[in-house]
Amino acid sequence: MAGIGFELRKILSKDSYSSLLRAYGYSAIIGSGPWIISIVSIVIVSYLLSGAFGSGEVQLFTASITHVYAFSLILVGPLQLVLTRFAADKLSAREPEAIFPSFLAALTVAGFIGGIGGILFFGFGTEAPLLYQLSAAGLMIYVCCIFIASNYLTALLDYREVVWAFLVGYVLSGLAAYALGITWGVPAAMFGFAAGHAVLFLLLFRALRRGLGGEAQTSWEVLKYFKK
Numbered sequence: 001m002a003g004i005g006f007e008l009r010k011i012l013s014k015d016s017y018s019s020l021l022r023a024y025g026y027s028a029i030i031g032s033g034p035w036i037i038s039i040v041s042i043v044i045v046s047y048l049l050s051g052a053f054g055s056g057e058v059q060l061f062t063a064s065i066t067h068v069y070a071f072s073l074i075l076v077g078p079l080q081l082v083l084t085r086f087a088a089d090k091l092s093a094r095e096p097e098a099i100f101p102s103f104l105a106a107l108t109v110a111g112f113i114g115g116i117g118g119i120l121f122f123g124f125g126t127e128a129p130l131l132y133q134l135s136a137a138g139l140m141i142y143v144c145c146i147f148i149a150s151n152y153l154t155a156l157l158d159y160r161e162v163v164w165a166f167l168v169g170y171v172l173s174g175l176a177a178y179a180l181g182i183t184w185g186v187p188a189a190m191f192g193f194a195a196g197h198a199v200l201f202l203l204l205f206r207a208l209r210r211g212l213g214g215e216a217q218t219s220w221e222v223l224k225y226f227k228k
Contacts, residue, residue, distance in 0.1 A: 037166050038069065041174040048178050049189060057186045060128065064136050064190065071121065072143040075113050078226075079106060080151050086222045087152070099152070100212040101219030106148050108218065114144030132187035139194040142201050149204040152212065161207045169200020 046062050053061075083106055090098045118137030126133060153162050173196025181189025209216070 037170040038065075041170040042066075045174045045177050045189075045193070049181050049186075052182045053186060061186055061189060064122070064126070065139070065193065067121065068118075068136065068140045068143055071117055072114060072140055072147055075117055076110050076144050076147050079109060080147065082225045083148070083151050083222060085228075086225045096212070097214040098219065098221070100209070100214035101217055102222035103148070103152060103208065103212070104216070104218040105220050105222055106151075107145050109223075110144040110148045111141050114141040129187045132190050135187065135190040135194045139190070139197055142194060142197040145201050146197065146204065149201065149208060152208055153204070162204070165200060165203035165207060169196055169203060172196035172199050 042062060042065055046058055049061065050058050083102065086102055087099050090096060090102075115137065118140035122128070122133045122136040122140075126136070128136075173193045176192030176196050177189040178192075180192040
């Protein structure tokens, strides 16, 4: 699924240092965007919040986000492998219209798994206010869905939209976490961080809906690929 790859080759064909830097910059953000930008945003937000909260509160905030990303990657990892195989087979069979319905099914599964995992870990395993627990659980759902969406991004031709989605989403996450956090505390900071991720997911969903096409209905055919 090399739609973005073809577009980046056009940049490289201009044969200049600026084109080379642009192409590698875009590919780095697209390929490792969730990790690079999220790490930078977490570091910045943690630094800013450290002036308003105690070390224990900041540690809770950063540790929670770290666990969210770790658990989300583990939970949806097997599903991502199946989705990749399914999409590749459908493209080979010249049935690209089947990809988006499978994406909707994968989002349903990922959201359910992320919700259960978030409720169990943050609801029962983390001592924090209810708003914090719910926001952290919601963040896990959004991150699981973002990982699923990232599985399809290289099929898109509009790489700039993908890059801007990540940048806008994480900037909003950081700003909302800081603005709400210094006003209402760490639970509000987690709520703001989760809200920014919700925006990121919606931007990626819009890009995939336009780029992949197909009917906006859920198809569970992809689940048969677990056995295959």
